[in-house]
Amino acid sequence: MVKRGGKEVVTVEIFKETYDVMKANAEKKRWNTKDYINMVLMEVIERDRFLQSYAPSLSKIGYEHNILFIRDAKKSKTAEIYLRDRALYCNVCDSKDCVHIHYALALPETAKLFLRKPIRK
Structure with a gap:
């Protein structure tokens, strides 16, 4: 070495x-x-x-079709994080501000949710 x-x-x-x-x-x-x-x-x-x-019970499962899948071992559920009305949304918590969203914000895959063609006016 x-x-x-x-x-x-x-x-x-x-x-x-x-x-x-x-x-x-x-x-x-x-x-x-x-x-x-x-x-x-x-x-x-x-x-x-x-x-x-920060969130030992959470782990990224994967990313598919603009949905980020996060496993929550504590709740024994899989959160689907996706873009809704230009904000991240969690289907488990029915929220735009929860631990799953915070976790997702630290993942590089989250940027892919925002990669869309600009809206023309």
């Missing part, structure tokens, strides 16, 4: 298309590509740790 800057370094494979996006993002922010990739990975790890401590 190699050491750089006093830290152990591990070589991993990254798909070229992913690397190209990460490199372009790093360049836009004037970051070193390696440092940017490591920062993004650490943010994902920190987000996952936070979600596990």
